[in-house]
Amino acid sequence: MISALNRLVDLVEAQLADPFGELDVEGLATELGTTGYHLRRMFSSLAGLPLTQYARRRRMTVAAADVVRGDDDLLSIAVRYGYGSTEAFGRAFRAVHGAGPGEVRRDGGPLRSQPQLRFRLTVEGNIPMDTRLTERxxxxxxxxxxxxxxxxxxxxxxxxxHIAALPQEEHLRLKALSATEPAGLLQVSDDLDGPDAAEGSELTYLHGVAVPSDAPVPDDLDAIEVAAGRWAIFRTAGPYPEALQTAWAATATDWFPSNPWRLRPGPSIVAVLDRAADFSTATCELWLPVEPA
Structure with missing residues (x-):
């Protein structure tokens, strides 16, 4: 996975020289024997930002040198980096640097550079991950x-x-409707804006339970259909939500690189098995949809 992510970084760098070329993540994923979905999710988890945002930051970092140098007019620079107008280029430039190209040319800054990423293998994984696999x-x-x-x-x-707005009796009603694994009240994240969505992007959050696929849906409830497939289940215990979020990150840094599985499209599900009265600590199960790598 480390070498695959570095190939992805090289693909971004190659596109800087050919801004009208396609960032062919799917083609690279096929060549590497994985999927674009998994590759983007792993990049986002390990880099801390989505691939599209990284590519945009790198493009504007390189473009800033041309803007400051002042050898070419701004329209020529905009076209060089794949933009059809100075307005479009200016918006992208300002989003990264916090100032427009004209201001930066005049004042020499401010500039916020994005260094080229390079993923390296470190010896971690000294804490075993409590994991099981199940076919559902x-x-x-x-x-x-x-x-x-x-x-x-x-x-x-x-x-x-969202959860606080539900009356207590509604939580009890939902819990009584639970009829299949994962059992109990669930925290479901689905329909994220792409596999490499940035923080602040929208997702669908559902507070509810799992039922068989043919179970009726009460008129006042929402429903998410989940396809059959394999799930990796990670058990966590400790401060909430910190222990859960740490385990989520560790799936990308430790578990997926060490195991012959990759993420497949589908919701992420958290089942809270036990918790303190004030929810300061909790024992949870994180369900992630996976397929053979």
Whole structure:
């Protein structure tokens, strides 16, 4: 996986010289015997930013040198980096550097450079991951759904508000509807804006339970259909949500590079098995949809 991610970085660098060329992630994934979905998800997890954002930052970092040098007019620079107008180039430039190309040319800055990434193997994995694999038939997730922004670290206040708005009796009602694994009340993340979506991108969050695929859906509940397939299940225990988020990150740094599995499209599911009264600590299971690598 490390070499695959470095090939992906090289692909971004090659596109800097050919901005109108396609960033062919799917072609590279096929060559490497994996999928574009898995490659993008692993890049995002390990780099801390999505591939598209990294590529844009690299392009604007290199473009900034041409802007400051001042040998060419701004339209020529815009076209060189794949933009059809100075306005479009200016918007992309400002989004990265915090100032337009005209201001930077005049003042010499501010500039926010994106160094070229290089992934390296480090010896980690000294803490065993409590994992199991299971094959599940198709099932259905039912509950109360909302579109919320993605937050990688800490408590997501939008999810908190969504759950807090439900009366206590509704939690009890949902729990009583649980009829298949994963059991109990579930925290479901689905329909993320792409496999390499940036923090702040929207996803569908569902607070609900799992039922068989042919179970009826009450009129007042939302539903997510889940395809049959294999799941990797990671058990975590400790401070909440920190222990869960650490385990989620470790699936990318430790588990997937060491095991013959890759992510497949589908929801991510968290089952809370036990928790403190104030939710400061919890024992959870993280369910991720996987397929053979």
């Amino acid at each position: 038939p198709a099932f259905r997730l039912i509950g109360h759904a909302a579109r919320v922004p993605l937050i990688h670290q800490g408590v997501n206040p939008h999810i908190q508000q």
